Amino acid sequence: MIYLFQLVNGIGLGMLYFLLAVGLSIIFGLLHFVNFAHGAFYLLGAYLVYDMTERGVNFWAGLLLAPVVVAGLAALTEAVLLRRIYHLPHTFHILVTVGLALMVQELVIILWGPVGGNVSPPDVLGGVFMLGDFIYPQYRLFVIGLTLVLAIGLWWLLEGTRLGAVVRAGSESTDMVSLLGIDIVRVNTAVFALGAGLAGLAGALAAPIRGVEPFMGVEALGIAFVVVVIGGMGSYTGALIAGLLVGIVQSVMATLWPEGARLMIYLGMGLVILTMPRGLLGRA
Amino acid sequence: MTAALLEIENVHGYYGKSHILQGVTLEVRAGEVVTLLGRNGAGKTSTLKSISGLLSPSAGRVRFAGTDVTGWRPHRIAQRGLALVPEHRGIFGLLSVEENLRIAERKGSPWSLKDVYRIFPRLEERRRNGGGQLSGGEQQMLAIARALLNAPKLLMLDEPVEGLAPVIVDEIVDQIRKIRATGIPILLVEQNLAVCTELADRHYILELGRVVYHGTHDEFAADEATKDRYLGVKAH
Amino acid sequence: AGEAITIGAPLPMSGPFAANGKFGSMGTAMIVEEVGKILDRKLGYLEIDTEGKPATAVRKVQEAMERGVTMFSGGILSSEALAMGKEVAKGNGVFITTAGADEITGSECNRATFRWSVPTFGAIEQTVRPLIEQLPNAKRWYTITPQYVFGDGLLNAAKAIFKEKGIEHVGNSYHSLTEKEFSGYLTNAMAAKPDALLILNFGSQSSDTLRQAVSFGMKQRMTILLAWASGLEQFETLGPDLMEGVYFGAQYWHGIDSPFNRELVAKVQAKHKMNPNYAFASAYLTTKLLIDAAAKAGSTDGPAVVKAMEGMKYAGLTGEEEIRAADHQVIKNYYLLKGKAKSAMKDKDDYADIISFGKSFQSPEEALCKMA
Amino acid sequence: MNRASLHFVLAALVAIALPLFMRSGTLASEVLIFAMAAAACNLLLGYTGLLSFGQGIFFGLGSYAAGLTLLHTSLPLGAALALATIAGAVAATGVGWLSIRRQGVYFVMLTLAFSQFFYFLAYTFKDVTGGDNGLLNIPRPAIGPFALGESWAYYAFVAVLFLLVFAALQRVASSTFGRTLLAIRDNEERARAIGFPVRLFKITAFAVSGAVTGLAGALHALLIGVAPLSSIEYHMSESILIMTIIGGSGNLFASVLGAGFYVIVSDLLSSIWPRWLLLLGGLLVVVALFMQKGLWGLLERLVEALQNGRKSPVEAPVRPESEGRSI
Amino acid sequence: MSTQVPILAADNLGVRYGSFVALSDVTLSIRPNTIHSVIGPNGAGKTTLFHALTGRVRASSGRISLNGRDITHVSDDKRVPLGIARSFQVTSLFQNLSVRENLRLAAQGRTPLQALAPWRGVDPRGGALAVADEVMERLELAHVSERAAGELSHGQQRRLEVGMAVAAKPRLILLDEPTSGMGIDDVEAMKALIRDLGRDHTVLFIEHNMGIVMNISDTVTVMRAGRVLVEGPPALVRDDPEVRRAYLGNMITGDIA
Ligand SMILES: Nc1ncnc2c1ncn2[C@@H]1O[C@H](COP(=O)(O)OP(=O)(O)OP(=O)(O)O)[C@@H](O)[C@H]1O
C-alpha cells in the first residue's frame, strides 16, 4: 500500500523534474550547449513568484509572469553573451554558465537576502486531497495536471513543427542552415529562451512546495543533469521517462532504503550511460 | 547581352592573416553556366564563400541582382536567391533525408519535393534514413536537391560530381543542364574538365587568389596552352 | 598602549550558510565596538570568510595566527568548527564556537576549544521530555533524521527518552545532508500513523521538512516538534502559517527573560532596528567571553585566556551560565518554543512563546571528552 | 632555450617569487598544490581533450589516503605521499576505464556521476573518512632531518615536489605518448585507424593525471591537518577545472598561472566582500568571452605587443600556395 | 599466380546497419602485389566493405583473413600492425597538427605501444620522422610540412589523406576514392603513385574515375546493392552490359586512354 502512495508521489516529483530537465535537454541536445546556468533560471522563476506574492500579486499572475520574465532575461543573455560562445568547446560553455549561475545566485542574495522564504499555495489548492488512507496535497496534484498538459504542448512544438527540425539542423552546422536562408541566430535565441522559461516555470511551480532559498538553483541543476543524462540528451520523451523514473525511484527508495537514495540515483545514472550509450532515448 | 546577375569586383579575403583572395573579379549573367577552375588551393571555394557571406570580404564588392550584398549575413543573401552547395555538402546528419529537404523548402521554388524525388529516386528510397548514414554520392544528391527546393535564382555548386559514379555524373550533368534550361544561371567549381566542357558557357581560371584567365567555352576549348599552364592538363 | 588586539571571527560569509555568517559578524562587530579597548590596547576584529569549507577555514585561521591573532570566535558548521579547533590548539590560541557537533566538547575536545551551544543530549532532554509530559496521549512517535554524527546524537538521545517513558518509536527515516525533497519520507511517516513527528534535521533542511509536512496536512493529524531550530532567522522564512501550533527547540530566543538579554535586545533595537537572532546574539556573547577572559588574564596569550575562561561563571543571555572546565562546555539553558497564530503575534517577530527551558548535560566522561 | 625549458624556468620563478610577495606560507603552498592539480587536469583537458569532472575524486582520495596512513600507521611521510599517489592513480584508472566508454557530453556526465558517487561513499563510510566532520588531527611529520611544522618550511617542501612533478609532467607531455594524446584529442577515429589503441592511451593519461592529483590532495591534507569531505566534493572538481581553463589549456605552465590566479584572487575577493562570488562569476564570463586562450594567451599577447612595439608592425603577406603540384 | 595464398580474403561477408543490410555475401580475394579496384554505384557498399575489412565496423556474418590468418575479431587498431592501412573517403586528419606530425603519427601507428611510455621522447632521427619526410616528398607536401592539416585546401587534404595510409608502410593499402577532390594534374600523379604502390604493396582502392580504374587495375570488382556484381580484369568488366547499365553509363568522366 505504502508503495502505491510512494508511486503517486514519485510521479508528482517526476513531472516537476521533467519540466525542469526538458529545457536543459532541448538546449543541450539541440544547441549543443552545456548550460550550467539552467538552475539559475529555475532559481529566478521561484524568486520572482516569491517576490510577487510578497508584494501582494495574485499567485496565478505570478505563475504566469515569472516564466515569461525568465524567458525574456534568458533571451537577452543569449543575445548579448551566449551566442558568442556557441562555437567554442564545451569548456567555455561551462565556464560562462558556471559564472552566470554564480552571479545570479549572488544577485538573488543581494536582492532578497540570504535566508530565503516561503510561498503559500493559492487558497483553493491549500488543502489536501484524501481518498481513504491516501493523503496528498492538492497543490501537488495540480502540478501533475499542469505539467501533463504542458508536456503534450511541448511535444507537438518540438516534433511536429518545422522549428524543431531547423534547430536540430542548426546544432550541426549553423553555416549550412544560414545558407538555406534561415536566420539561425534568431532561432537559437528563441530555443534558449524557451528552455530557460521552462526552468523558470518549474521554479515557480516548485516554490510553494519547497520554499525559496538562494541555493536551490545548484540543487536543481544536479537533478536536471541526472534526468537529461538518463533520458538521453536532446530527447524529449527521454526527459519525460527519466524524470518520472528518477522521481519514482527517489520516492520508493525513501521507504526501501532511505540512506542509499542518492547513491542509487547516481549509480543508476552511471549504469544507464554505460549500458545505453546515449541514455534511454538520446539521439546523438 | 543581358545585365550581369552576379558581379563580384576586386574581392579580397583573409583567413586570419593569410591573404587568400587577392582581388577576384568575375560575373555571371542570366541563363549561363560559368565555371571557376584552378588548382587545389587556388581559392575557388573561398571565392564562393565570399559570395555567399560565409567569408566576409575585406575589400571589394559583391552585387547580386542589382543589390550590393557585400558583408551581409549568409541567410539574407540566401533569401535573395543565392544558393550554395558547399564542397563538404553540409548534410544534416541528425535529420532524416526528408527532413533535410523539408527545412530547405521555400515558397516560389520551381521544384517541389516530388520533383526532386523524381530526379533522384535514390533519395526517395532512403528518405527515412538519417542524413549521416548516406553514402557519399547520396549525400551529394541530397545537397543539390536541397538547394533546388530553396528557390534559387543563382546556383553555386562546389565540385558537385566529386566522388560520384559515372552514371550519376551523367545524371547530375543532365540535371544541371535542365536547371540551366529553366533560366537559372550556375556558377560551377569543378575539377572535372569533362563535366565543365559539357556544361559551361564561359570559364574563369583562378590562381593564387586572382583571376588569371577568362574566356568563352570555345576559346578555352581551343587554348591548349592555357589548360596546360594553369591546370596542368597535358594534351595527350 | 601597545599594538591593537584583534579577535578573529571565522564565519561562513559566503556559501549556503552566509545568513548565519552575516549576523554572526554583526554580533562580533557590536561587542568589539562597545568594549573598544582592553588591556590598554585598542580592540578590533577580523572577519574571516570560511566559505563554509573546513579547508578554507583552517587555511585562513592559520594565516591569521601567523599574523598574531590568538583569539577566535565563530565557526557555525560543525565540520569547520572541528577543524579550526584543532588548528587553533596547534597554534596555542583560544577558540569559542556555537557549532552543534557533540565531538567539539566530546570525543574531539581540546584545550583551546570552547562551545557555547547545548549539545544534542540537552537539546532533546529539554524538548522531547517536556513535550512528552505535556502530551500524555502522544504515545507513538516518528523521527526524521539526517544521516551523520549530529543526527545520530539527537536520535539516540530521543530513543533513550522514548524507552524510559514507554513511548513507541514507530519509525525513523534517515536522509542525506543534501536532501531537499522530503515527501517520500513524509509518506512513510504518515503510513506509520504516529501521534507526534520529531524532526531532527536543522537549517534549511528542517524548514523544508516542516513545510512539506504541513502541506501534507500532517499538522492537523499529529504534533510536530522540530528539536533543533535556529530561531528567529528560520522563523522568518517559515512564517506564522506554517509555525502555528508547531513546537521548536532553540538555543536562544530574543524573548528570553534575563537581564543580559533584555539589555542586548534594547541595544540591538536601537542600533540595527531589529531583534537579535541566534547567530547575532551568540556571536556577541562568545566574543564577549573572550574579551572578558583576556581582560581577566591580563593577556591575550591563548593558554592564559583559556585558563581564565575555565570555570568562569557569568550572567549570560540565558541567565546564569558557566563554562565547565573539564570539557569547555558552557552550561546554559535550552528552550522549547511553540509557534503561534498570526493573529496572536504582538509584533512582527513574535512568532513563538517559550513553553519551558532548562539545563541538561552529560558529564564530560559521558560525553567522551579526554582532554590532553 | 626551447619552450619546455622556458616553461620550467617560469615555473621555478613562480615557486621562488611566491615567498617574496606573499605574507603567508599557507596560501603560497596552496597555490603550488593546486598548480599541480591543475597541471594534471590539463594533461586530460588540454592534451587528451577529456573534460573530467572527476579530479576531485583523486584529490579527495589522496587526502584520505595520506591522512589514514599517518593516523593509523607509523609509516613515514614519504610512504604516505606515495600511497596517496597510488590511490589517485588506481582510482583514476578505474574511473577512466569506465568513463571513456562514452564521449563528449556523456563522458563529462559520467565523470560527474562518479564524483557524486565517491562523495556519497565518503559521506556514508564515516568510520573511515570521518564523514561530514572529515579526518581530523592529521600530523605533519618531519622528513628526515627537516621539520615541516612551520609554514614556510612546508612551503619549501611543497615547492621542491611541485618542481619535480612539473618537470615530470612536461616530460610526459612532450613524449611520443603526449604527442599521441594530442592526436587523439584532435581526431580519435583517425588515431584508431592508424593503429593506436586509443582507450589504453586515455586510461594511461587518466592514471598519470590521477596520480599527480592524488599527491596534490595528500599535500593539501597535510597543509591543513584535515582531510575534509569537501575535498572530494563536486565543487573541488569544478574548481580544479576552472583553474585549468582560466590558465589556458595549451601548455602546462598555463595551469600554474591559472591555479595561482584562482587561489589568490578568490582569497583576495572573499576578504573584501561577502558577495565575492558575484565578482568571480563575472570574471569567469570575461575569461570565456575575451581570453579564450586563458591567462597564458593574454601573456603571449602582451609579450607580442611589446615586441611589436619595438619592431615594425608590418607583416609580410603570406602567400597561400606555392608552385609545383605533381605528386 | 592464382594458386598464391591471397593476402586478404573475405568470405561471405555481411554487414548490417540496424536492420539495413549494407553488405551481404561478399566474397573477395586479393592477391599479393596486385592492384585491385572496387567500383559501383553510390551506396553500393564499397566504403562499408572497407570499414569491415579494416575493422571499423563489425562484420555481422562471414570471415576475414589476412595471409590465411583469421582476423574477423581483431579490432581496427590491432589490424594496423598486421599490415593494413587505409585512407578515408571523407577526409579525416588531425586538423590541428602539422602535416609532418600527421604523417609521423601514421608511421608510429605500426608500433603503437612504443608510444605508450610517457617518458620516451620523440627520436629526432627516428624511423617515424624519416618516414614522414619521405612521404611528404613523395606526395609533394614538403612545402606545407609545418602547416596545420586543417588549413590546407581540400585537394591538399586529400593528398595528405592518402599519405596517411602510405606512411604506415602497410603490406595492404586500402584507398577510398583517392582522387576525389583532386586537381586534374594531381589525378595523373595519383594514378602514377598507385601504380607505384602496387609494386611493393598490395593496393585495394575504390574509385569513380574510370581513367584510373581501367588503366592500372589488375582486377576490378563491381559492387551493387551490397553484393558483388562482377569481378574480373578491366577489359571484361568494361564490356559487361550489366555493369554498363548499372554503373558506367556513357562515361563522360575520365577518358580511358
Ligand atoms: N579555414 C582556413 N584557414 C586557413 N587557410 C585556409 C582555410 N581554408 C582554406 N585555406 C587556404 O586558402 C587557400 C585557398 O583555399 P580554397 O579552399 O579556396 O581552395 P580551392 O581552390 O577551393 O581548392 P580545392 O580545389 O583543393 O578545393 C588554400 O591555400 C588553403 O590552404
Ligand SMILES: Nc1ncnc2c1ncn2[C@@H]1O[C@H](COP(=O)(O)OP(=O)(O)OP(=O)(O)O)[C@@H](O)[C@H]1O
Ligand atoms: N552508419 C550507417 N548507418 C546506416 N546506413 C548506412 C551507414 N553507413 C552507410 N549506410 C548505408 O549503407 C549503404 C552503403 O554505403 P557505403 O558508404 O558503403 O556506400 P559506397 O558504396 O561507399 O557509396 P559512395 O560511392 O557513394 O561512397 C548506403 O546506402 C548508406 O546509406
Ligand SMILES: [Mg+2]
Ligand atoms: Mg575547394
Ligand SMILES: [Mg+2]
Ligand atoms: Mg564510399
